Amino acid sequence: MNGRTGIKGTAGLLARLAVAGVFIYAGVTKALAPAEEFGYAIEGYRVLSPHLSLVAAHLVPWLELYTGLLLAAGIFTRLSAAFAAAMLILFEALLGQAWLRHLPITSCGCFGSSGSNSITREFLQNLVLLALAAAAFRRGGAFSADHAADKK
Amino acid sequence: MISQKNARLATLAFFLIFVSTIAVLMARQLNLGPTRPSPAFRAFGPEKAPVQIYEYTDFSCPACRHAAGDMDGLLRIYGQSVHFSFKHYPLLNIHPWSLHAAAYADCAGEQGKFREYAALLFENQEKWALAKTEPVEFKQYALSLKLDWPKMTACSGAPETLKRIELDIAEADIKGVNATPTFFINGKRAVGSGQLLEQAAKFDNLPGIRK
Numbered sequence: 098m099n100g101r102t103g104i105k106g107t108a109g110l111l112a113r114l115a116v117a118g119v120f121i122y123a124g125v126t127k128a129l130a131p132a133e134e135f136g137y138a139i140e141g142y143r144v145l146s147p148h149l150s151l152v153a154a155h156l157v158p159w160l161e162l163y164t165g166l167l168l169a170a171g172i173f174t175r176l177s178a179a180f181a182a183a184m185l186i187l188f189e190a191l192l193g194q195a196w197l198r199h200l201p202i203t204s205c206g207c208f209g210s211s212g213s214n215s216i217t218r219e220f221l222q223n224l225v226l227l228a229l230a231a232a233a234f235r236r237g238g239a240f241s242a243d244h245a246a247d248k249k
Numbered sequence: 250m251i252s253q254k255n256a257r258l259a260t261l262a263f264f265l266i267f268v269s270t271i272a273v274l275m276a277r278q279l280n281l282g283p284t285r286p287s288p289a290f291r292a293f294g295p296e297k298a299p300v301q302i303y304e305y306t307d308f309s310c311p312a313c314r315h316a317a318g319d320m321d322g323l324l325r326i327y328g329q330s331v332h333f334s335f336k337h338y339p340l341l342n343i344h345p346w347s348l349h350a351a352a353y354a355d356c357a358g359e360q361g362k363f364r365e366y367a368a369l370l371f372e373n374q375e376k377w378a379l380a381k382t383e384p385v386e387f388k389q390y391a392l393s394l395k396l397d398w399p400k401m402t403a404c405s406g407a408p409e410t411l412k413r414i415e416l417d418i419a420e421a422d423i424k425g426v427n428a429t430p431t432f433f434i435n436g437k438r439a440v441g442s443g444q445l446l447e448q449a450a451k452f453d454n455l456p457g458i459r460k
Contacts, residue, residue: 129276131423167262
């Protein structure tokens with residue numbers, strides 16, 4: 098193992114890969130499906146207009162995919178982990194307000210139409226991911242492109 | 250000034266983003282994306298059947314009418330081994346009433362008679378498809394099937410109904426559907442009855458097929 102050896106380094110690496118995996122999966126499933134589908138899911142949160150929901154539906158899957166890939170490869174690891182955490186906080190805010198307003202959302206739209214969780218489950222899952230993103234931010238440098246570039 | 254390290258990392262990031270974008274766009278064209286299930290009233294046959302068929306069709310299209318007969322024939326023969334999902338793809342620019350027909354058919358479906366209403370639409374397509382004003386046939390068919398017409402008219406204009414059709418259209422667009430009827434038979438594309446029957450001729454060779 099490189100620079101950050103030991104249990105903490107390994108835990109950071111695993112956390113980074115876990116967050117990356119979820120982001121890549123969420124991004125790909127939604128990018129392969131029509132944006133309108135995710136757009137309707139976003140509309141359900143009643144925060145954005147239909148037009149802006151569709152714009153967001155076109156953008157978010159790609160942002161998730163790219164963030165996941167950068168995290169997996171360990172490119173600008175801390176920046177990628179911070180961006181992932183920022184996205185998760187935004188998702189939590191959306192889910193939280195939907196929960197507080199008792200909006201009739203049965204599927205969050207997070208993983209496309211094929212496998213979306215309920216609001217509560219997604220909220221809890223995102224909390225775990227947020228903790229993992231924090232771990233990746235602090236100790237996710239093992240086996241990263243950042244580290245390899247440092248060595249050169 | 251950008252350090253050499255950051256420049257290397259930025260190049261690598263750009264490469265990853267470029268390659269992943271191309272890969273996803275290609276996967277869309279190859280129909281590797283998920284397909285939304287049709288509502289229960291538009292899906293026929295066992296869910297876990299060895300043959301999964303999705304048809305993107307338009308009630309105003311003559312080729313779709315022809316294909317509907319062939320599809321019925323296939324379901325009669327392979328009904329136990331085929332799961333058939335009906336998807337709307339109304340060609341809005343050339344068929345003025347196909348969106349209405351799709352909406353009414355879905356609303357008939359909500360009252361348990363999608364198949365019967367769809368059959369009437371296809372059988373009598375020439376009577377209504379190119380009408381100048383909203384065809385009276387939509388109501389006639391509903392009444393002949395003893396459907397609740399006021400409920401159907403309310404349903405046909407409901408955002409949920411139109412949303413469902415729009416999602417079918419968006420899904421077809423992302424899969425590169427540009428002609429009707431287009432079938433996806435276990436993921437393999439077939440356009441028109443000829444290609445459908447060509448692929449159906451191979452059903453007997455598939456494992457788990459029952460007639």
